[in-house]
Amino acid sequence: MNARPSTLPPRPADPGGNDAAGEHRALDWNIAIGTAIRLMKPGPDVPRQEAEHAVRSLRRFSVEAESHVREITGMGRDLPIAEGDVVDRPDWVRGAAHGLAELTDAALSTADSQNPGGSDLLGGFSARSAGVQAGVVLAYLGGKVLGQFDPFGRSRTEGQQGRLLLVAPNIVAAQRALGVPGDDFRMWVCLHESTHRLQFNAVPWLREHFAGSLGTLLAEMEGATGELISRLPTALREARAVRSRSESSPGVLGIIELLQTPAQRAALDRIIAISTLLEGHADHVMDAVGPQVVPSVVAIRQRFTERRKGGGLLDRLLRGLLGVDAKIRQYAQGAAFTRHVVDAVGMAGFNAVWTSPDHLPTRSEIGNPDDWLRRVHG
Template sequence: MDLFRSAQAVAGSQGDGIVDWTAVAAAAKAATPSGDLDLSTEEQQGYRTDVREARDRLRSVGEVEFDLPETIEIQNRHHWIDANIATFRRVVEPLEEQSTMFPGVSRAVNTGTMAVTLGFLGRNVMGQYDPLLLADTDSHSLYFVRPNIQRVAEQLAVDYPRFRRWIAFHEVAHAAEFGAAPWLPGYLEDRMQAVVTDLTEGSLNREAYKELNTAMTAVEGYAELLMDQAFDEEYVDLRAKLDARRKGGGPFVQLMRRLLGLGMKRQQYERGAEFFEAVADARDIAAASAVWEKPENLPTDEELDSPGRWLHRVEK
């Protein structure tokens, strides 16, 4: 970790845009140890086995058909930062058209903010299913950040191969959702673009934001239900330890979680999981999977708190 070199990269930001993305990458990586990526043959095979068996179990338990993403990578933290620069850039792109009174100062502040954000996430993200929203491609990707998975397994005092398998099941569950709902990336993109575009004009598109949040609650909740049903080992201890970890951390970690909306993400997990658990209890997992048949089957914000109303509507 070289905080001085990170600060130098931010201070030297240049270009015509509101963010110097080359400086973002340099600063984020300078402030973030890359981590070890020296995998044994056995560990490489372990990742492949975990992903393949997660796919097979999720297909069977969820009664959903899907394929694994074309790109599956085991990464260090710097690899993850590089992979996500393009994603952040696509989201921020509509803001590039805005002018500022002090472009140089604004660019440095924006560049520093993005670098801190990517650095923090790069040190904490363990796995990521990336549908490449707002990209000119239909490709999807699956990433595992090996140094973070190892570190958290040690912190939680759990067996690394078992914990690695748990992360694989979680991320492949997201692949199952997007594989079962080819319309989902476009649905999310439309609402994301509407929110970002209105923000550039100084307003919030509340309807688009509400629909985006509701859809992501369904995405997170269904994945929780599916992986809990499909995971082929005891997981109660893993769930309890991960929940405790999400609530812990020092003042900086807590601040970053609030700024990045990670508390909201946890609420999406919990609210969505409660909804789909109620649906599965009333019917079965196959009934819950009906949510991905078409956009109209997504629950409304009100239905998330009344699963019976959603069931009555989609089963008509």
């Protein structure tokens, strides 16, 4: 299924594939895009009439959904609402690569300012080989991602920043697999992604804070390749010990944390806390609209949650390697935090998280929301 792809403005690149905007870039995004598109599977075979209806409804719901989100959250009521970009899989890859390039440029600029002297983040990898590896990841995710808000993308609407991408073939494929009403599912997806768009547009400092936090993490990791390798045997022993005490593996994220220094782990904790809050808040909102907006919302949530657990052996292995399972846990943890706080102090009280970076929950507080309530609300 091919949606009418929106045009992605080209990024200036030199002949070697590195952006003119950042000579320190260690990853060739042009190679990543080309690799992903070559490896990616085609979308589902959808009759033309059904495809056209899906595209039209996604565009309409991307506007309607944000209106519902604003009513629920009380955020951004005076901001303009932009129509989302309905894309196919290759155009999602282009958009995702563009957004990641912008994010990493901003983060690396922060890292360079905190740790002058250059980056050793990719060690001996060339920009080309790193691009190929990124392309493999994008190819896998390109068949899974339903939608994405890119806070660093170029909006076509004045007063809005960022770009909302809705991947039509993946949404149709997921809706068919779940056996739920098409319009209900499309609205449900738009609610989640519109919440992300509102988070970044209604909270002026969030975009820069997120990039800056990532930059701090990169600065802490620069020049640490040798140290990471030297700690690997100990980390693997600790990971096996964790596995022996529980039924679940610590996964790649768990191993990375075992490899890190305390300063690196603190920087990663801040990134994980922000991401968990954003995802959990969006998951809470998409379910809070209720059956008045999405009549089959309860069935969709139940079936979608079960589907997240599924997949064959190879799919589960890839999900673990790419950190997808860790992201799925973020949805649940962040939604539980949001629900607990809203139940305790209402949505207006929850919105204190957006007043300043100091009011964002820590990673520990995500798991213990009463600690955040005591700190922020007394």
